[in-house]
Amino acid sequence: MPGTDITGATAIVTGASRGFGRGIATALTQAGARVVGVARDTGRLAEVRAALGEAFIPVTGDAADPDMAGRLVDEYRPGLLVLNAGATPLPRTIQRHTWETFGRNWEVDVRHVFGWVREALLAPLAPGSTVITLSSGAALNGSPLSGGYAGAKATIRFITSYAAAESERDGLGIRFVSVLPQLTAATSLGARYVAAYAARAGASGPSGAALTTEQAGAAIASLAADPALDQPAYLVTAAGLRPVA
Numbered sequence: 001m002p003g004t005d006i007t008g009a010t011a012i013v014t015g016a017s018r019g020f021g022r023g024i025a026t027a028l029t030q031a032g033a034r035v036v037g038v039a040r041d042t043g044r045l046a047e048v049r050a051a052l053g054e055a056f057i058p059v060t061g062d063a064a065d066p067d068m069a070g071r072l073v074d075e076y077r078p079g080l081l082v083l084n085a086g087a088t089p090l091p092r093t094i095q096r097h098t099w100e101t102f103g104r105n106w107e108v109d110v111r112h113v114f115g116w117v118r119e120a121l122l123a124p125l126a127p128g129s130t131v132i133t134l135s136s137g138a139a140l141n142g143s144p145l146s147g148g149y150a151g152a153k154a155t156i157r158f159i160t161s162y163a164a165a166e167s168e169r170d171g172l173g174i175r176f177v178s179v180l181p182q183l184t185a186a187t188s189l190g191a192r193y194v195a196a197y198a199a200r201a202g203a204s205g206p207s208g209a210a211l212t213t214e215q216a217g218a219a220i221a222s223l224a225a226d227p228a229l230d231q232p233a234y235l236v237t238a239a240g241l242r243p244v245a
């Protein structure tokens with residue numbers, strides 16, 4: 001990777017037990033970082049630890065718990081924070097959602113980004129630190145089978161840009177960037193939606209090569225390491241990173 005060396009840096013990755021989060025933890029440890037990985041499933045975190053070794057520190061818990069965010073930011077003072085944890089929304093048309101199922105990604109994805117971004121600014125993390133949030137391509141185009149998901153992911157992009165402005169105003173030197181992955185069947189969340197859209201007449205899934213968890217991990221690692229990647233938001237596809245206008 002060109003640019004900033006992340007060897008020896010400490011990263012916290014939420015949702016590190018599977019899917020993109022595991023791919024991100026793998027890419028970051030391969031680049032020489034120490035990764036604190038947060039998820040609720042202790043068994044799956046133990047599998048990641050067995051695969052990645054001592055550079056991966058598993059922490060079991062709810063990433064949307066504000067105490068968890070404050071405690072881990074204080075303890076590890078990460079140079080890189082990857083806010084990836086996300087709930088799988090129910091694949092249903094809008095009239096089949098309840099307010100609770102509609103709001104699931106607000107309670108997990110948005111709530112956790114809100115809490116961790118707040119802690120990053122208040123700590124504050126050291127100048128030169130990076131906070132990367134997982135939005136979604138759905139934030140641009142909508143996602144008619146996933147209730148409030150697309151709006152929640154658009155809000156994550158807004159929160160990230162608001163935090164970037166606060167960092168700039170206060171001269172904190174913390175970089176905030178959001179990434180918008182393309183829908184892919186490579187994770188359990190994505191597979192559920194690729195199948196749901198394929199089953200729905202008139203709606204199409206993503207075309208072209210599918211994004212893999214390894215490619216997602218490599219994209220996040222290059223965002224952390226390459227100072228030339230300085231835009232506020234990027235689409236992530238199998239072809240790599242592309243700035244979002």
Ligand SMILES: NC(=O)c1ccc[n+]([C@@H]2O[C@H](COP(=O)([O-])OP(=O)(O)OC[C@H]3O[C@@H](n4cnc5c(N)ncnc54)[C@H](OP(=O)(O)O)[C@@H]3O)[C@@H](O)[C@H]2O)c1
Pocket residue numbers: 014015016017018019020021038039040041042044061062063064084085086087088108109134135136137138180181182183184185187188189190191
């Ligand atoms: N896959 C796609 O096509 C796609 C496209 C665009 C954006 N995204 C976004 O990318 C991120 C990762 O998605 P994915 O596809 O990798 O999903 P996934 O395979 O379902 O993995 C989700 C991860 O988040 C963790 N998680 C969920 N709720 C949590 C909570 N309350 N506290 C801590 N960890 C929690 C899960 O672990 P536990 O269950 O063990 O807690 C798991 O490690 C999400 O934010 C998603 O919205 C995905």
